[in-house]
Amino acid sequence: MQFPEHTLEVLLRLVDVGVHVVDANGVTRYYNDAAAKLEGLDPSQVIGRHILDVYPSLDGQSSTLLQVASTLQPVLNHQQAFTHYKGKRITTVNSTWPIVVDGQLQGVVEVSKDITEVRQLSERLVDLQARIFDQPSKKSERQTTRYTFDDLIGQDRSFVELKRMALRAAASSSSVLVCGETGTGKELLVQSIHHASPRGSKPFVAQNCAALPETLLESILFGTIRGSFTGAENRPGLFELADGGTLFLDEINAMPPSLQVKLLRVLQERYIRRIGDSRVRPVDVRIMTAMNIDPWQAVQQGQLREDLYFRINVVQLEIPPLRQRPDDLPLLVQHFLDKYNRQLGKHVMGLSDAVKQLFYTYSWPGNVRELEHAIEGALNITDQDVIELSQLPAHLVRVECYRPGVDNAAVTLQPGQTLRETLAEVEMLLIEQAMRQSENNISQAAALLGIPRQTLQYRLRALHLA
């Protein structure tokens, strides 16, 4: 596709990352509004002037733009803190690339993302956690673990076996890697293991590795000591806060590879060094990790370093998706009915036959979380004894058909086919699918299709399906 003229310029003006481009001599050629807002400058003060004129406190070394212009090596994800002219303390993550054409340096481009607020929020969270763990008198408040093995509902053979292995893992301090699709209960399992382990009375600290930019994640994990350039304060990291307990690193495959190397070192050497510190501190932390793709696939795709994979995968627990645990369905349904009946003051006894049937054939891509939400949603709107199809989210009740020989579900007129013929074919495919889904129960299929039972019977005869 050809971009219309000026598209790129409009785009650069609209994005909320700062973009600063200098030529090979260090004179600014482009400086967008986001960069100006970030630094509290006016573009006219910057464009056409040399970097060192605009930022007198910098020199050839400390200016990343000039540094990259001389080394021709990109500098990626570099955290920087500064006070802009209104006295506001700003933290950014910058990436700087040389623009080289035919072996000649044409200029340098730097993009900056403002992470001031994310950083403040993360640090406040660390401070609050530190304060909670510091109050030995308030044991109930200190207990951040919410789930235990009793909360893990399931009777399917695969699930019972998983629970048995998890209970055994609770007795040791070995690293545990939990994998499973979204909503299968990974966090619940990890918390249960911690709670049942000898570390159960010590802190449980969780961090999602996909939630923060690399530099911030590093300082949150390992802690910092006061330093003007990074704007850091003396602050313990999550490793120190979790001392004696468990650190749960969720979505570990989203952790940038360079940080994975540092994590591996901590796991092997069992001490940490706060960023900017020369001193090392011993830590006794059990590491549990989770991810929602196959870990070996994550290794193959370069998301997870192989050496780290072997280190964190001492005990591997795989939670099967809900669709592969049909025996868990009735138990979970009852569990969530009880929970939301209690919460909402309702008296729903169960599911209609059509809903039961649907629950067993539906693929549950969001697993237990999706089931829980479906039941909670239905209980909010029902005034009947059982949950009906009409009270479920629309996407759950959808009947999909695939036309033989056509790759996607979009309906297209085949050459030589009329509109009437195509509609009849689609109707037939949908009715067949609904009949399959309801195991030839006409009432259930009619409910799935949203038509009266008599209409379905009539259509079945008309389409020669009955």
Ligand SMILES: Nc1ncnc2c1ncn2[C@@H]1O[C@H](COP(=O)(O)OP(=O)(O)OP(=O)(O)O)[C@@H](O)[C@H]1O
């Ligand atoms: N076996 C179970 N018994 C009872 N509740 C469960 C079970 N499994 C999951 N849940 C419920 O499903 C919801 C999702 O669980 P959890 O947050 O542990 O999933 P997850 O695997 O960590 O998902 P994600 O990958 O999206 O983070 C929670 O509300 C939890 O209580």
Ligand SMILES: [Mg+2]
């Ligand atoms: Mg989770």
